[in-house]
Amino acid sequence: MAVSSFASVPDTAHYWLANARIPLALLTRDGAPSDPIPWLAAAPQSEDLVAVNIEIKGGAIATLTPASLHVPEGAAACDLHQGLVWPCFVDIHTHLDKSHTWHRTANPSGTFEQALKQIDIDRIKYWRSEDLYRRMEFALKCAYAHGTRALRTHLDALDDQAEISFSVFRTLRQEWAGRLELQAASLLPIEAFETDQVSALADLVAESSGILGAVAYPNPNLDQQLDQLFQLAQTRGLDLDLHVDENLNPAAMALRHVAQAKLRNGYSGTVVCGHCCSLSVQSWEVAAETIRWVKKADIGVISLPMCNLFLQDRQIGRMPRRRGVTLLPELKAQGVPVAFSSDNTRDVFYAYGDLDGLEVFTQAVRIGQLDRPIGDWPQAVTATPAAMMGLKTPGTLAVGQPADLVCFKARTFNELLSRPQCDRIVLRQGKAIDTTLPDYVELDDLLDR
Known part of the structure; x- marks a missing residue:
């Protein structure tokens, strides 16, 4: 030879x-x-x-x-x-619209609360089509060079921002066709599903061949909000991708409510939930009951270990003791599909990262002690997210x-x-x-x- x-x-x-x-x-x-x-x-x-x-x-x-x-x-x-x-890698949970903004709008305290305030400032001041396009394309070039073949991004979708961001996304999806398979999920607070605006948003997501998404956390009307979310998705044939329980409150059980809502509404699409941090601080009895509901409802879980480590339990001048990474082996042992993903990149929610699937896998293995043996965890950045995204090539x-x-x-x-x-x-x-x-x-x- x-x-x-x-x-x-x-x-x-x-x-x-x-x-x-x-x-x-x-x-x-x-x-x-x-x-x-x-x-x-x-x-x-x-x-x-x-x-x-x-x-x-x-x-x-x-x-x-x-x-x-x-x-x-x-x-x-x-x-x-x-x-x-x-x-090649499959990165199922990213935020291209926020990426590479750290040097103009930083997060001085590094806390989740300040991140929410700072990203609002950046979005209002800068997020026009050219700014979004250039930063999102830069992030895609990073992912592609590292060996990613498919990627899903969440797009902030409050008010007029939804139309701007989804328009830029559709342009990039067309330009990157054949190199990166791109998907987009809307992102807005779950309370928005008590308003009239979500119907138009669901139509926009459907027109963009996207995924309907929201940030779900405990509140008095959570079940009604989830019912509206599932019904909108069902009538338009949309899958769901939710941010869930991104906090260290042991009483936060939105994940269980999501699973119950899927069953209650007879929803037939795919549902994945990202973060699920509160599982890590709950008693095993409470967490195990939630995991049983998640398995029964056939919901996949996406862990974002790098971003969760950056934000969770952060207090100035004190070593973090609770790291917020969800119960990876426990979920997997009960048959729940588990994927790892990049999440934010060089923005107020995570100051670092480069959309490198190998870095995500490496850090997840180290953080979650997923070696001895590594077993089939490599599927968490390849085959498992490919299935969650419904890709034709299985990873x-x-x-x-x-x-x-x-x-x-x-x-x-x-x-x-x-x-x-x-x-x-x-x-x-x-x-x-x-x-x-x-x-x-x-x-x-x-x-x-």
């Missing part, structure tokens, strides 16, 4: 990725994890990694063979030297699927999670893309620098 180095994927429509390692949890046959690959049991494994050669032909995965077999004589190949290969590796892959020099999970992996190769339909990240200087004029 004609072998290229790790950093040089053959520039041809037909080649092999030789001597690769794939996480077992991400390897399927015909898209069905229960359908075993005949040679799989005989392949050398470490940390639930499978040694394979990957044939790429016409932009898709044509063959998966044991790495112990030789690549055909004369075939173009890139020897990965046992490097890991993942499917696993199988023959016949598009060769949308991220190749790392790291040979084990330990190596993968120990360095940023800045030298990764990202393949889209089998072709290596430019992974150069956009320069922050591009936004200087927007940020008054």
